[in-house]
Amino acid sequence: MTEWITQFILFFKDLSYAGLVLALSFEFVPAELVLPMAGYWVYLGDMKLWLAILAGTVGGTFGPLTLYALGRYGGRPMVEKYGKYFLIRPHHLDASDTFFEKYGSGVAFYGRFVPGIRTVISIPCGMAKMNVFKFSLFTFLAMLPITSLYIYLGFKLGSQWEHVDEIVKPYIVPAAVVFLGGFGLYVLLKRWKRRAALNKS
Numbered sequence: 001m002t003e004w005i006t007q008f009i010l011f012f013k014d015l016s017y018a019g020l021v022l023a024l025s026f027e028f029v030p031a032e033l034v035l036p037m038a039g040y041w042v043y044l045g046d047m048k049l050w051l052a053i054l055a056g057t058v059g060g061t062f063g064p065l066t067l068y069a070l071g072r073y074g075g076r077p078m079v080e081k082y083g084k085y086f087l088i089r090p091h092h093l094d095a096s097d098t099f100f101e102k103y104g105s106g107v108a109f110y111g112r113f114v115p116g117i118r119t120v121i122s123i124p125c126g127m128a129k130m131n132v133f134k135f136s137l138f139t140f141l142a143m144l145p146i147t148s149l150y151i152y153l154g155f156k157l158g159s160q161w162e163h164v165d166e167i168v169k170p171y172i173v174p175a176a177v178v179f180l181g182g183f184g185l186y187v188l189l190k191r192w193k194r195r196a197a198l199n200k201s
Helices: 002-013 014-024 032-043 047-086 090-113 124-125 132-200
Strands: none
Touching: 002 014, 002 032, 002 090, 014 032, 014 047, 014 090, 032 132, 047 090, 047 124, 047 132, 090 132
């Protein structure tokens, strides 16, 4: 499966930065594979680092928009019917729904840092008809540091780019804890402001 996806990504390499955007626009293609490979292309001199990061971030924003649209215009029945083509299973939907109900629209940002949630979180955002500009902005801001990290590590590792995931994995859970902690503060602040507004009225 990984070999097939790798060949799929290489197909877009001839399109340079536009190809990177397109490759990441397909949600079944894991960014964890595309981005380190893009870093390797930077290492080879085929791309500029900052342009690769920009293209990767834009592509990483377009991809979730397809699932957002599926959730917004198709609802859960259509997602359950066609989600399998995006490698999405019912238990993924249940987890993302619960996460969205608990934390609100901010999950479009924080959900990107949580393994098992990052891909499917776009669906409940769409089903809740979250403002598409706000969704895109949150997604872009979340994808920027993730994209930068993976591409930079792929660049530094050069021909060993395939080992990027091994380096990043130990930091995924601590990073998720930090971001969730920050998001918890965001939720508490939001509730405090809401209560303050109610008390004034």
